[in-house]
Amino acid sequence: MSDVIRVVLAEDQGMVRGAFAQLLDLEPDISVVATAADGDAALRAVREHRPDVLLTDIEMPGASGLDLAARLADEPDAPRVVVVTTFARSGYLRRALDHGVAGYVLKDAPIDRLADAVRRVHAGGRVIDPELAVAAWEGTDPMTDREREVLRLAAEGLPNAEIAARLHLAEGTVRNYLSTVIAKLGVRNRVEAARLATERGWL
């Protein structure tokens, strides 16, 4: 193993990707060997360059950063994964940890944390942004798979009848799922339910 940490960077916003890549490359012990603008390109880059660390956003076109982590989890010789994201959503953190992610850093943090996280993760450590300790106690997703599925479609603005058609359910069933979701989340209607679930990273 060489003494330079080889990094692949996945981030969809061009300016942010460019800026992070340039700054990381300025660090003498870090080298950005490839960048990718979406999840699929990131996967190809990892396969090709076999980096030590994959630094990835969550919300990207194609495969999300969480999908990436999941797919790499059971590969031999996989890179350590650091997620860099905008939102302190407890659901995202939980899923990231489930997929064996080694670092979870918020874009809100100062820029030095980035190189820092890369180094500590490469050294075998774990890095979780302290802000997340709080968000983690927003509680855990109380929805069943079916309920989540229905809410996801409702959040897009589909009327119950169409949701029912797509899932091959009776319309009353759809209404009932939404009703239990609304009760579980302690809100007043589907719109609030969708907002809350999105905010928590449950959709």
Add this chain to the structure above:
Amino acid sequence: MSDVIRVVLAEDQGMVRGAFAQLLDLEPDISVVATAADGDAALRAVREHRPDVLLTDIEMPGASGLDLAARLADEPDAPRVVVVTTFARSGYLRRALDHGVAGYVLKDAPIDRLADAVRRVHAGGRVIDPELAVAAWEGTDPMTDREREVLRLAAEGLPNAEIAARLHLAEGTVRNYLSTVIAKLGVRNRVEAARLATERGWL
């Protein structure tokens, strides 16, 4: 006037703010004299430092970048404003131009565009991201002020009764506004209306 362009940078995400500031400062002819994490801090920084150019995000806590542009528009000796934002929303661009913004750049663009835009705007030019030429033809906001106001509350998940109470209207009136909005946008219900209007930058 000195030959170094003095810039104030407003951007709420710490990492992005730090990265952009460092990279701009590396340019010999640009100096970042202050950074701000929200709209109000940005306004204070501009008043204090009197920069040549204000580089600002749109979506920030406190005053948005568009609010900033509006407030600075009629001040004497105001900086030229460049908006750097994530979304190619036609409504944002239109409002930015209405407020006399000199540059509108997308975070999707390559990082060199940033310093580039600062220079060209400081030289008296205008910079509009080419991607926006397309988005501008998504059409113009067909809603009246009242309709927009009602839709904004509906998008938060408030039931009609509460929207009516807040705006001192009859519940039937609220229903009617939402109905016309739904018709104007060509969608099926309030949820789709809210999604579409948000996507276009009309809320």
Add this chain to the structure above:
DNA sequence: GCCCGGCCATGACATTCGTCAGGTCGAGAC
């Protein structure tokens, strides 16, 4: 002055949504 068009506002009516009281099925406890 008169008419017209746009915005604002309303109540009555039809449709959609949310709640409730059930019923089926399978997995695990005893």
Add this chain to the structure above:
DNA sequence: GTCTCGACCTGACGAATGTCATGGCCGGGC
């Protein structure tokens, strides 16, 4: 075996939402 529990599914009923027909108000043509 059977009991219990939770996930899944359903129809009936009252509550919220969406539609329509209508009227007041104001500012701009003519």
